Structure formats: structure tokens, C-alpha cells
Amino acid sequence: MHQTHMIIDGEQLPISSHKVETICNPANQEPVALVSVGTRQDARMALEAAKKAFPLWSETACEKRAELLHSAADLVRERAKSIARLLTQEQGKPLKNARAEILSSAGILDYYAEEGRRNVVGVAALITPWNYPVDLLSWKVGPCLAAGCTFVAKPPSRAPVAATEFVRAIYDAGLPAGVVNVVHGPGSEVGAELVENPISRKIAFTGETETGRWIMAQAALHIKRVSLELGGQSPFIVCGDADIEKAAAACAQRAFSNMGQICISVNRVYVADEVAEEFTDRLVHQTERLRIGNGLKENVDLGPMFSNEQREKTKEHMKDALDRGAELLCGGREPEGEAFEKGYFFLPTVLDRADHKMKIMREETFGPVAPIMRFETVDEAIKLANDSNYGLAAYIYTSDIATGIQAAERLEAGGVGVNINNVMDYQMPFGGWKESGIGRELGHYGLESFLEIKHIRLGI
Numbered sequence: 001m002h003q004t005h006m007i008i009d010g011e012q013l014p015i016s017s018h019k020v021e022t023i024c025n026p027a028n029q030e031p032v033a034l035v036s037v038g039t040r041q042d043a044r045m046a047l048e049a050a051k052k053a054f055p056l057w058s059e060t061a062c063e064k065r066a067e068l069l070h071s072a073a074d075l076v077r078e079r080a081k082s083i084a085r086l087l088t089q090e091q092g093k094p095l096k097n098a099r100a101e102i103l104s105s106a107g108i109l110d111y112y113a114e115e116g117r118r119n120v121v122g123v124a125a126l127i128t129p130w131n132y133p134v135d136l137l138s139w140k141v142g143p144c145l146a147a148g149c150t151f152v153a154k155p156p157s158r159a160p161v162a163a164t165e166f167v168r169a170i171y172d173a174g175l176p177a178g179v180v181n182v183v184h185g186p187g188s189e190v191g192a193e194l195v196e197n198p199i200s201r202k203i204a205f206t207g208e209t210e211t212g213r214w215i216m217a218q219a220a221l222h223i224k225r226v227s228l229e230l231g232g233q234s235p236f237i238v239c240g241d242a243d244i245e246k247a248a249a250a251c252a253q254r255a256f257s258n259m260g261q262i263c264i265s266v267n268r269v270y271v272a273d274e275v276a277e278e279f280t281d282r283l284v285h286q287t288e289r290l291r292i293g294n295g296l297k298e299n300v301d302l303g304p305m306f307s308n309e310q311r312e313k314t315k316e317h318m319k320d321a322l323d324r325g326a327e328l329l330c331g332g333r334e335p336e337g338e339a340f341e342k343g344y345f346f347l348p349t350v351l352d353r354a355d356h357k358m359k360i361m362r363e364e365t366f367g368p369v370a371p372i373m374r375f376e377t378v379d380e381a382i383k384l385a386n387d388s389n390y391g392l393a394a395y396i397y398t399s400d401i402a403t404g405i406q407a408a409e410r411l412e413a414g415g416v417g418v419n420i421n422n423v424m425d426y427q428m429p430f431g432g433w434k435e436s437g438i439g440r441e442l443g444h445y446g447l448e449s450f451l452e453i454k455h456i457r458l459g460i
């Protein structure tokens with residue numbers, strides 16, 4: 001079986017040196033890999049190693065750092081097939097999406113290879129969640145290394161395999177010992193040590209808002225830099241003049257891909273009264289076409305959910321909505337058949353007649369449900385969209401560009417898609433307003449977050 005090792009100070013630690021856990025496939029519970037469970041002591045050793053490596057790496061010429069990052073990107077691409085397979089097996093997403101995630105992560109390394117600078121923050125702790133375990137790590141690793149910082153990464157405890165393979169490819173590209181380190185283990189221990197230990201000068205975190213709140217409070221004790229990419233509750237507005245067919249297809253794709261386990265997933269759909277019937281019909285049609293199954297199979301659009309806890313939370317939000325008067329239009333249950341018995345499968349679900357009293361419209365579900373609420377004016381839709389503690393992404397579909405731009409300016413979100421269902425691009429800043437986070441990743445801003453500003457004044 002595949003073995004996932006921690007990497008500390010240029011060494012891959014044998015898994016036998018630690019307690020070992022088995023990572024299982026959410027589609028069928030089959031074992032995928034053995035992984036060692038690290039401790040606070042491992043986190044401390046990794047931080048010490050990163051601290052020791054920092055002077056050499058930060059003073060390495062940026063051309064040399066770029067060369068190593070490009071070589072690392074090439075290695076990730078060379079190994080993309082096998083890493084993607086592991087990702088599908090541990091996380092559930094279809095293989096085509098896993099492959100795209102790995103290739104995109106290699107692209108991030110290439111992008112940041114071209115952006116090296118000076119005056120960097122020092123040792124960084126990079127802590128990531130299970131929904132895009134490789135992609136979200138690459139968003140941190142790329143700018144961190146390009147800037148000249150060293151790091152200790154802590155992948156998610158229940159999906160550490162592909163992320164560790166990604167870091168191993170970077171390590172195999174020949175970076176000096178201690179520049180890249182990976183520790184495994186529970187967030188409450190290993191993650192907490194990386195946050196609390198004064199050696200780390202920057203915490204780059206993606207995960208739940210509650211975890212981010214705790215991290216920010218701990219970081220305050222040492223006035224550490226933080227960038228926090230947290231939860232979302234993204235609205236999708238369909239105006240009366242929108243191209244309804246396009247809007248429905250875009251909505252289905254953004255609400256259900258990765259089983260709705262995306263921070264910028266569509267969580268709330270607001271549709272103009274006059275097009276609500278047509279939109280709803282088309283959305284249901286698009287939803288029922290999605291093919292669900294084991295991610296390793298060809299022609300699968302949706303895999304299982306990552307865990308039973310995620311599935312139970314989705315069901316609980318759905319039940320709360322139905323109890324409060326929502327109408328179930330499709331999905332709403334587990335698919336039937338032997339192929340689905342052992343996995344955490346759930347059918348993509350569309351609800352109509354949702355309102356803001358329902359949990360599904362207020363809390364992050366992180367599951368495949370699209371609840372629809374109707375509106376009379378665009379003004380009202382924007383107020384509803386902004387009535388949330390979150391502010392990560394928002395989408396609006398309209399054929400009037402003025403309406404689109406005015407709405408984009410008024411929507412309280414770090415990214416707004418006008419007639420497009422994605423707000424992620426290597427070169428553009430990504431991040432949240434309100435309780436969705438602080439700081440930005442990607443683009444030039446992603447690099448800035450690993451740099452310090454210094455004013456040097458010479459008296460001559």
C-alpha cells in the first residue's frame with residue numbers, strides 16, 4: 001500500500017517511527033495509504049529545520065529559486081497521473097478533476113517562479129483543508145518559496161497523501177534541506193504548535209472560519225502575519241434579462257462540482273420572479289443529468305462526499321429547510337444501488353421556496369444543495385446577497401453590462417463573477433471579506449503576503 005512520509009530537515013521519516021493511520025477511499029472504504037501521525041515534537045523539529053534553512057534560501061538569487069521552482073513544476077507534471085489517482089482515492093473527486101488540480105498546482109509553481117523578491121517574513125506555517133488539498137497548498141507554497149521563505153506544511157489529517165506527494169516533488173527538485181517540510185497529524189496538536197510556536201512568522205491558513213478565528217487570536221500573541229481563507233456562502237443572482245440556459249448550466253456546475261465542497265460553491269440562488277419557473281426547470285434538468293459514481297470510473301461527474309459528517313450536515317440543513325417550507329425539486333437522498341452502498345454518496349439537490357430563516361441560506365452547508373429564493377428587483381437581490389456574515393464569492397447573470405457592473409460594485413465579496421461562475425485566476429487576488437477571511441492569495445498580492453516592507457534611509 002502507498003506510504004505517506006513526513007519530510008523534516010531534508011529527510012523522509014519512515015512511517016514506522018510513529019503511530020500509523022490508514023486513509024480510506026470515501027467511495028468504498030477501501031484502504032488507500034498508510035500515514036504517520038505526527039506530534040507537537042515533530043512540528044517543533046520541522047520549524048527548527050525551516051529556521052535553520054531560512055538564511056540560505058532567502059539569500060539564494062531569485063533566478064536560482066525560479067529555476068528550482070520550474071524544475072519542481074516539471075516534476076509535479078511528470079507525476080501528475082499518479083498523484084491525481086491518489087487524490088481521487090483519498091478525497092473522492094473524479095479523476096479528470098483531480099488531474100486538473102495537480103496540473104494547476106504545477107502551473108502555480110511556474111507562475112511564482114517569475115516573481116522572486118527580498119525582505120521576506122521568515123518561516124511560514126502552511127495549513128490546508130481536505131477539499132482541494134493540493135491546489136490550496138500550491139497557492140501558499142509557490143509565493144512562499146519564490147519570496148525566499150522556508151515553510152512547514154500541514155496537510156489535512158484525513159487527506160494528506162496527494163498533498164505530501166506534491167511537496168515531495170518539490171523536495172526532489174533539489175531544494176536545500178529544511179526549506180520544505182511536511183508534518184502530519186491532528187490540527188489541534190500539530191497545527192496548533194505551528195501556529196503558537198514563535199518560530200513561524202507567518203500563518204497561511206485555509207479552512208473553517210472557526211479554526212481561522214482561533215488562529216488569528218493565537219497569532220496576535222506574537223503579532224504574526226496571517227492570511228486566512230475561510231468559509232463562504234456564495235450567492236448566485238439570476239436577473240430577468242439573463243440568458244437562462246447559460247445561467248442554469250453555470251449554476252449547476254458551481255453548486256455541485258466537488259459535491260458542493262468548494263468554498264466558492266453556489267450556496268444561495270436568487271432568481272427574478274419573471275424567469276423563476278424557466279430557470280428552475282432548466283436547473284433541475286441540468287442537475288439530473290449529472291453522473292455520480294466512484295471517481296476512478298470514466299464518465300463520472302460527481303464522486304462521493306468526503307465524509308459521513310459532511311453528508312449528515314448536508315441532510316440536516318436540507319431537513320431544516322424542508323421543515324420551514326422549502327420544496328424539494330430533485331435529489332435529497334442517497335442514490336440507490338450496490339455501487340453506492342459503502343460510499344458517502346448523495347444526490348445533487350435543488351430546493352425551491354427557500355428563505356433567510358433557513359440554515360441553508362445562512363450557514364455554510366459544504367454539500368451539493370442549491371436552494372432557490374425569488375426576488376422582484378435587483379436591489380432586493382443584492383440586499384439579500386449581502387445579508388450574510390460571509391463574503392467570499394458572488395455571481396450575477398444579466399444581459400445588461402451596466403446592471404452587472406453596478407451589482408459587482410455593491411456585492412460584499414472578495415470575488416464577483418458577472419456572467420461567469422468562477423472567480424479564480426492565477427494572476428488575480430483571491431480571498432474573502434467579512435468572516436470569509438483576511439489577506440489575499442494568488443497574483444501579486446499572494447506574493448506580497450510573504451514580504452515585509454522596510455524603509456532604509458541613508459545619511460550620506
Ligand code: NAD
Nearest residue numbers: 128129130155156187191192207208211229230231232263
Ligand atoms: P478545518 O478548519 O477543520 O481544517 C483545516 C486545516 O486546519 C486542517 O489541516 C486541520 O488539521 C487544521 N487545523 C484544525 N484545527 C487547527 C488548529 N487549532 N490549529 C491549527 N490548525 C488546525 O477545515 P476543513 O474542514 O478541512 O475544510 C473545510 C473548510 O475550509 C470550509 O469551511 C471551507 O469553506 C474552507 N475553505 C476555504 C477556502 C477559501 O479559499 N476561502 C478554500 C477551501 C476551503
